[in-house]
Amino acid sequence: MNDLVINVYGIEYDSGHEIVPIYLSQQKSNKEAIHLLMLETKIYSNGDDVDMEDGSVYHFAWIRNLSRLLSSQISKHHGFTRLCDRCLCHFTTVNSFERHRHDCTNINKCRVVLPDEKDKIMKFKNYKYKEPVPFAVYADIECMLEPIADKSNSLNTTLYQRHVPDSIAYYLQCNFDDSISKFRAHRGKDCVEWFTKQLQELAQVVEFYLKRIVSMEFLNFKQRNEFYSAKICHVCEKPFTPQDAKHRHHCHFTGKYRGAAHQWCNLNYKNSHTIPVVFHNLSGYDSHFLIRALIRDYIF
Template sequence: MDMKEQDQNETKYYNKKNPIIKETMKVHCEICNVDVKYFKVHEKSNKHQRNINNLLLNPNYFEPKKPHCEYCNINVFNLKIHKKSFKHLKKICTFKGCKDGMNNKMFKQYQYNEIKPIDPKKFIEDMSTEIKSKIESQDWKNLKAALSIQVEFYKELPHEIKKTTGWFNSGEMIRITNDSEIQNILNQMINIIVEKIDNYTCEGSGWIINKLLDFEIKLVEYKPLKASSYIQLPLKYQNPKFRLINIQNKDNECFKWCIARSDCLDENHPHRISKRVKHESLKYNWKGIEFPTELKHISKFENNNNISVNVYGLDEKLEIYPLRITKLKKDKHVDLLLISHDENNHYVLMKELSPFINKTHNGKSFTCSYCLHSFSKKELLDNHEPNCMIHSPVRMELADGPVEFRNYYKQIKHPFVIYADFECTLKKIHTTKPDPTDSYTINLQEHIPNSFCCYTKCDEKDEHSKLEIYEGSDSPKKFADYLISEINRIYKLMKWNEDMIMSEKDKLNYKNAEICFVCEKPFTKENYKVRDHNHLTGEFRGSAHTK
């Protein structure tokens, strides 16, 4: 065996024994900036030859091009990192101040103005570092946040440029439970604000963003609900029909005992913490769950275990409403009722939700966990719940009594109907070319009215129908004048009252009538029977109430 074969065998053995070293035994090409295994093969490649030619033509070809920040007017190595810097934030806006509320404790509103960017989405994204720092700097354990921005719009009209302003917010304040979810919540707020701005149609469409005026970060401290030791149920819900299990615990772990009790409902004295309940509680992972348990910690419990939990509360009228609804209902599901007394709260296990909703219904019903609406069949609930869970949980407010139709006069057909239509000349609009980096709307044509057609139709007597056609540049004004004159003509016709014409059959129908032909309700002494007829034709229509 010669020396060459011996080296090859040693190399093969060495590479098999140390595969990691095998990967690192590569040659680096400075021109292409890559690591290659076979350098001679790489030298002959098209990529390597092309890079050599580019380097000969331009010695600075491989120098990295630094991105440019238009607001700071400098080139930077990393534009994303630069936009998060304090230097960049000082250039794009000015911190106006901070408003406090409730002795500087419960509310803070950070205000910014002199905003340079005109794209709201880009501006708020650049402000994300500032927003995060304001949220993280608070001493509050629990807070809610919202964003607001004031935008100035303009619209090009034939003889002027019209301007208007509007405030756009991120909707209801969103609860922030930990720092890791701040970015996702910010993205959600940005999408809501941008959608509201895009849909802005005050005084018509065609508005273009001119500039951003003000920006606000609103933070509010809130005290979350958490449950602890035993509280007696309100007298109203001590009735067994509500199927509530109120655990009589002396510690702060009522949440744990309710979950464990849901696995052993067949025991006598279910309100007691038995050995079996304690045994069932060991099946669950309680890591990271504090006692007394706050509502926000229930999501962590759901993630640790294959279970879903809904929590309901009682309002001032002791009516049930959703406090916390799970995002995904699992096979193992538990409903809890949170009751309060003074400053103490307590979880109660709900065996069923339907008794709280259907207090007068005797049959079986199926209740939606999200809107608390009941269905007579489970199939109807299964079809309803996937659509309902998309929206925020809310209790449906129903009418106190049966809903009935009362606007009976709207059932009688109008004798006159006016149909109108305009024709317009399309005039091309000449505007400046918009900035492609910003949001904009292009107005292509202006509609200039040149004529109208108006037709008044009378179903009762066609002789009162009328057609009007007008052509001219002043057609909008002429149309308004014609409409006023036509309304006056119809008003005079409606004031006329033809004598009633009744056949022998009509007289017999009136004599035998017991209910009103309009509302279909019986006649009474106070609301007695009268003859109703068409005032334009005199035709008898039927027997009606006097009122």
């Protein structure tokens, strides 16, 4: 409203207290941009002689000179440098700075960090996502068109019919035990309430398997030979070094041995505790039936 350009920067502690852009204004103005530094303060409370984090409080400080704040971060030259407030690149000449600033404003929505020679190849690192989810639900709902007797309403439209849920079906897929997988369906005007109760029951069933501790099976002669002779990690598929300690990776639901793994790979390869529910056309049509039932049965 005041024709101001305000950019917000923060401190990234994982990168050695590096100043990074958090919000870059899309407003264009002839006025000079205002730069703010957002500082975070943790709030702790003492509960049972243990400091517990309750949240964070944020303060904003005015950056009077962006070059003075970031000069030591981007170059070894500690004097004045021309900085692009979007990508934090520095320039020595006015002409090159103006050309870059025009292109960067129109193209870059945030800071662009180019990879170095060591990290120039994108690699998959979240190996725990290689593991399929143990449980998944696939569902669909069908409705009937019901005529409306009372067509009076406050809107400038005429109501002739309404959609009434008539039937619903779902399939529970278990990744490690086919006997747990099942298909169920229900017909009637109470089908949505029936489905929400089914989800609650499924959550209790799944909780039993997620909390159950299954010990690893005893390795036979062939498995022991494969473990001691393994040169590649079963999880990250990288070679073992002489300093690495091999760990026996196994399925936590069945106890079956899977292969040799690094210590960190074995610890980080965790099972998902989230049950994905894949619902046909949920966002476009069916969601309001389910949300209405959830609010009525579980919130109020």
